[in-house]
Amino acid sequence: MTELHQRVRAYLTVTFHFSDDQIDQMLPGFFDTLRDHVATLEQAIGGEAGQLARAAHTLKGALLNLGLEPEAAIALELEELGNAGGADPASLTLLVRRLRDHLAMAGL
Numbered sequence: 583m584t585e586l587h588q589r590v591r592a593y594l595t596v597t598f599h600f601s602d603d604q605i606d607q608m609l610p611g612f613f614d615t616l617r618d619h620v621a622t623l624e625q626a627i628g629g630e631a632g633q634l635a636r637a638a639h640t641l642k643g644a645l646l647n648l649g650l651e652p653e654a655a656i657a658l659e660l661e662e663l664g665n666a667g668g669a670d671p672a673s674l675t676l677l678v679r680r681l682r683d684h685l686a687m688a689g690l
Contacts, residue, residue: 584689586650586684586685587609589649589650590605590609590612590648590649590650591605591609592649593648593649593650594608594648594649597649612644612648613689613690615644616641616644616645616648616685616690617690619637619640619641619644620641620678620681620682620685620690622637622640622641623637623638623641623657623660623678624678625637626638626664627671627674627675627678628671631664631665631666631667631668631669632664632665633664634660634661634663634664634669634674635661635662635663635664635665636664637664638657638658638660638661638663638664639657639661641657641660642654642657642658642661645657650684652684653681653684653685656677656680656681656684657681659677660674660677660678660681663677
């Protein structure tokens with residue numbers, strides 16, 4: 583089990599009192615959703631700033647729902663850059679890569 587899986591399991595157990603069986607059933611869906619949100623975020627780079635901000639905001643919420651605060655902080659940074667508009671696509675791509683590196687620990 584990866585460190586990221588352990589963090590999510592601990593968070594879901596403490597915060598929501600889910601059993602191991604419940605977590606085992608939910609995790610694949612949660613991680614599929616995260617993959618989809620990251621893909622949407624990547625597609626938004628180079629497009630409309632508002633689209634990037636919305637995609638980053640959605641991803642941030644999904645990460646926070648799993649207790650992944652360091653990863654959510656990266657999504658927040660992307661959201662703020664999207665809200666500010668005019669962010670350099672290369673800088674955005676580096677931030678997304680950093681986020682992907684964090685999530686890669688779970689095979690995402």
